[in-house]
Amino acid sequence: MKKEVFILSGFLGSGKTTLLKEVLQALKNENKKPAVLMNELGSVSIDSDAVEEDTALRELLDGCICCTISEKLESQLQELLVNEQFDVLIIETTGAAHPVEVVDSILSPLFADKFEFKGIITVVDGKQWNERSHYSPSVLHLMREQIKHAQFIIANKMDLMNEMEQGMFVYELQQLNPDAKVYLTNYSKVSMEDIFSAGPIREIDEYDKASIGQHLSLQAVVYTFTGEVEGEEFEEWVRQQPETIYRMKGYIPLRGKKYPTMFQYSYGMPLFMPADMKYKTNFVIIGEGIHKTDIIQSLEEIDHS
Numbered sequence: 001m002k003k004e005v006f007i008l009s010g011f012l013g014s015g016k017t018t019l020l021k022e023v024l025q026a027l028k029n030e031n032k033k034p035a036v037l038m039n040e041l042g043s044v045s046i047d048s049d050a051v052e053e054d055t056a057l058r059e060l061l062d063g064c065i066c067c068t069i070s071e072k073l074e075s076q077l078q079e080l081l082v083n084e085q086f087d088v089l090i091i092e093t094t095g096a097a098h099p100v101e102v103v104d105s106i107l108s109p110l111f112a113d114k115f116e117f118k119g120i121i122t123v124v125d126g127k128q129w130n131e132r133s134h135y136s137p138s139v140l141h142l143m144r145e146q147i148k149h150a151q152f153i154i155a156n157k158m159d160l161m162n163e164m165e166q167g168m169f170v171y172e173l174q175q176l177n178p179d180a181k182v183y184l185t186n187y188s189k190v191s192m193e194d195i196f197s198a199g200p201i202r203e204i205d206e207y208d209k210a211s212i213g214q215h216l217s218l219q220a221v222v223y224t225f226t227g228e229v230e231g232e233e234f235e236e237w238v239r240q241q242p243e244t245i246y247r248m249k250g251y252i253p254l255r256g257k258k259y260p261t262m263f264q265y266s267y268g269m270p271l272f273m274p275a276d277m278k279y280k281t282n283f284v285i286i287g288e289g290i291h292k293t294d295i296i297q298s299l300e301e302i303d304h305s
């Protein structure tokens, strides 16, 4: 039996990991065994705790599938096929990846009798899309590409938009990709029946290969806290960051808290969530034109040992 493959795409912070959890649950409910391949831009993984221990998980770190590690992707796929039992493979790409590059590997003759490609699911953050004029042309181009090549579009974070904005958003998505099915969601909650029952895709549409290699200047910085951080100092630090920082996530050792606190930031919205165990205090910052040494230095200043 061929193994089904879905690709999860979408810009940084749009809700891919949130969707991944929904997909994994839905597969389990159908008694299908999932495997996950996650690609993150930083050298550490923050999202891997979204995957339960009994699910095969492979990670491609410190690079985006599209530009630097496509060979590694193929060897990871080979390795998964040899060593793991699974029915469905979910590949979560970094928010900075062009999904079609991943499709290329899946449809490679190497895997022709192993994988059945079921489609690209792109998550789009409605609010981020509405305020897209803040992004650089290359980021905007990537967001459009992620939408254009999807078979399924998860129009997410509808709780942050009014009805008028939602209507406009769907219209714009359909203009970019009239063939995709669009689902309006909160926290990527979507009924999976439709998506799972879709037929296989044997070829991908014509696409502009040249545009894929277009260089994105997105960079990731990883900082590991060694001491403790005052909540207010950290919040002030977040406020001081420029708009070109699109995504931050990690575990912050806030003073007075038993365990490091999970911190999520996407498009200007910070969120703190108490953790229930001691995660490593890694913190990933992703953006354009990042000054790595300045960021590290400013974090060292609030990291009190």
Ligand SMILES: Nc1nc2c(ncn2[C@@H]2O[C@H](COP(=O)(O)OP(=O)(O)OP(=O)(O)O)[C@@H](O)[C@H]2O)c(=O)[nH]1
Pocket (backbone or CB within 6 Å): 010, 011, 012, 013, 014, 015, 016, 017, 018, 019, 047, 094, 095, 156, 157, 158, 159, 160, 185, 186, 187, 188, 247, 249, 264, 265, 266, 271
């Ligand atoms: N208000 C709101 N927040 C959401 C929604 N969906 C996800 N979030 C939050 O948005 C943040 C980013 O969600 P993730 O699922 O981690 O996004 P991602 O696309 O996996 O992020 P990267 O892997 O960094 O690209 C988290 O804090 C989520 O809880 C939604 O529908 N509404």
